Amino acid sequence: MLRFATLAFLLLLATACARGQAKTSADNAIDETYHHQFRHIAWEEVGRSVENRPIYMAEFGDGDDVTLFFTCFHGNESSTPRFGYEFANLLHNDPTLIAEGKKVVIVPILNPDGLVHGTRNNARDVDLNRNYPTSNWGQQPGRRGHVDFGEAPASEPETRTVLKLMAEVQPDKILTVHQPRKCNNNDGPNGLALAELLAEYNGYPVEPYIGYPTPGSYGTYAGKELGIPMVTLELPRGTPDSAAFDEMWRVNRDGLLAFVNCNLEDLNEAE
Ligand SMILES: [Zn+2]
Numbered sequence: 219m220l221r222f223a224t225l226a227f228l229l230l231l232a233t234a235c236a237r238g239q240a241k242t243s244a245d246n247a248i249d250e251t252y253h254h255q256f257r258h259i260a261w262e263e264v265g266r267s268v269e270n271r272p273i274y275m276a277e278f279g280d281g282d283d284v285t286l287f288f289t290c291f292h293g294n295e296s297s298t299p300r301f302g303y304e305f306a307n308l309l310h311n312d313p314t315l316i317a318e319g320k321k322v323v324i325v326p327i328l329n330p331d332g333l334v335h336g337t338r339n340n341a342r343d344v345d346l347n348r349n350y351p352t353s354n355w356g357q358q359p360g361r362r363g364h365v366d367f368g369e370a371p372a373s374e375p376e377t378r379t380v381l382k383l384m385a386e387v388q389p390d391k392i393l394t395v396h397q398p399r400k401c402n403n404n405d406g407p408n409g410l411a412l413a414e415l416l417a418e419y420n421g422y423p424v425e426p427y428i429g430y431p432t433p434g435s436y437g438t439y440a441g442k443e444l445g446i447p448m449v450t451l452e453l454p455r456g457t458p459d460s461a462a463f464d465e466m467w468r469v470n471r472d473g474l475l476a477f478v479n480c481n482l483e484d485l486n487e488a489e
Contacts, residue, residue, distance in 0.1 A: 222300070222459030225251045244334045245271075252327070256303050259310045264325065265379025268341040271330035273379050277323050278309040279316035285478045286389035287324045288380070291347050291436070293332020293339075295397035297466065300458040302326030302395065304467055305474055317479040323387050328376055340376055344368040347396075348432065349377045350439035357433040367434045380436070392440055392448040393477055399452035401425040405441025406448045411485035412477060413449050419473030420466075422452070447482060 225247045253261075253274075261274040289302030306324045309315060316322065327333055331341035339345050344366055348355075351371035358367075372378055391412065401423045404413035413424045428450070432438060441448035451470070456462025 221251050221255070222457070225458075242334060244336075248327075248330070248333060252299060252303055256307060259306050264383055265375060267329070267331045267376055268374065269331045269334075271334070273325065273328060273330060273376065275323055275325045275383065276306050276310075277321065278306070278313065279321040279478075281317075281319035281321045283320050283481075284387050284389045284391075285320070285322045286384065286387060286392045287322055287395075287474075287478075288328050288393075289325070289395040290327040290329050290333055291394060291396060292345075293329045293335060293337050295338075295453075297397055297453055297456055297458045297463050298395045299327050299333060300463065301453065301467065301470075305471075308471065315475055320479055321387075322478045323383070323389070325380075325383070328380070339366055340374055342368075342374065344374050346374060346376050347436055348434040349374050350434050350436055352434050352438045352443055354433035354438065358431055371434065384440070389440075389446060391477070391482065392436075392446055393451060393474070394436060394448070395451045395453060397453045398455040399425075399428070400454040401428075401452045403428050403437070403450040403452060404448070405437035405450070406444075406446055408447035408482050408485060409441055409449060411482075412447055412480070415476055415480060415485065416449060416451060416470075416473045419476065420451075420469045422454075428452075449477070 259276050261276050263272045264275045265273040267273060289298040302324055303326045306326060329340055329346055332339060348367040355371045356367045368374055372381060402413035402416045403425045404410045410426060417424050437448055437450050440446045453466050456466060
């Protein structure tokens, strides 16, 4: 409890600090809160951010049916990193929770610069969920009126880290976690069935359309254009040290396992 409160305080402090590659108090808080607390898990560095912070992944299970799982696409969605770490911790503590033939690859902090600075975007002020090489990339300015989809498709090292990881692990389905819209948003074939599967556990609405255009988004890229079944899970509001977090973890935990362990063929039959 105290650890997350301290993190929130130090993140606030860090926004006043000069941006750069030197470790800030917020970096130290994140090290303590996440990297230290979950150091028993076998993390592997898969890439680096604009400001050269490492991006870590961990792998659980050894099957051929692979789920790719991302949290903290947006640095200001404060509960999502803990959500990713809690899922990794759950699988680490009980490997039997993963069914035979399944594997999950977890990246708990895709946007470490945004997390340190408390911003939605990365350190170059690019929205990492608008930077993908889709046919509609760059067609719309960012929500604050300025262009935040990047200089070119996949211009950002965080985006390229995702693309590299996808080439390596060849995911069969993808789950990304955001805040705070409280819904299960789907893209790609079988995405709707997967969103409905999550909804059986978390009770959040299934929203095939999030409510505004998202050109260059990861869902458009991986789901719609590459045809990989995908769900964007939008958690409700709540900080990582709150009762709201405990509730969002409680209602989603078994749904995450069902997502990883399901057979897409069986979902088709149920439709
Ligand atoms: Zn988001």
